Amino acid sequence: MTSSFEVVAEPSRRAILGLLVSSERSVGEIERALRLSQPAVSKHLRVLRDAGFVEARVEAQHRVYRLRPEPLMELDQWLAPFRAYWSKHVDALERHLDAMKQKAKTSPSKPRKKKR
Template sequence: MSNPASDVIAVLAEPSRRRILDLLKDGERPVGELVDELGLTQPAVSKHLRVLREAGLVEARVDAQRRLYRIRPEPLAELDAWLASYRRLWSASLDRLDRHLEEGTS
């Protein structure tokens, strides 16, 4: 059974898609600029953008002859909320390690 967090994780498993999001985190960009930055072909970038768009991670708007892409933060917020419970586990483990190390130096 699929859930939104696992769908986002599956889409982001591909390194080029993560690189696209990294490029878009500072604002929207046209496809041509993404192609130049990534060093991939235009069809390859368009394919990755389509997957990201279908997953709801990016959206596009048309500006004259260009298509500009930007991040949609909602799916990332859902992933962050799902990870929150695991973050508490990591934090608790690190706290125990910290206490253990402090006891060893006392």
């Protein structure tokens, strides 16, 4: 479990990060929100902590977890050269943005334009 990439590869961990982006939470709150067992949540939090994605504060008998930006920034930086790449491929970019618009409207799925 060395890299930040492996850490966010796990869906439950992404869900935890998604929860924490809006506000900090205790273990129990995360457990109830994600309907995971308590040990499962604690283990994921351990992984996230070790990788620097979150940090905990002790508050009475609770541990309140909050997000730390650095590892996510690292992921963002890895993506940077690819952003530069796809800015040169405007056609693909536009197809993608169109697909996004479709989703936003919750309209039925549309076949993608075949290329070449």
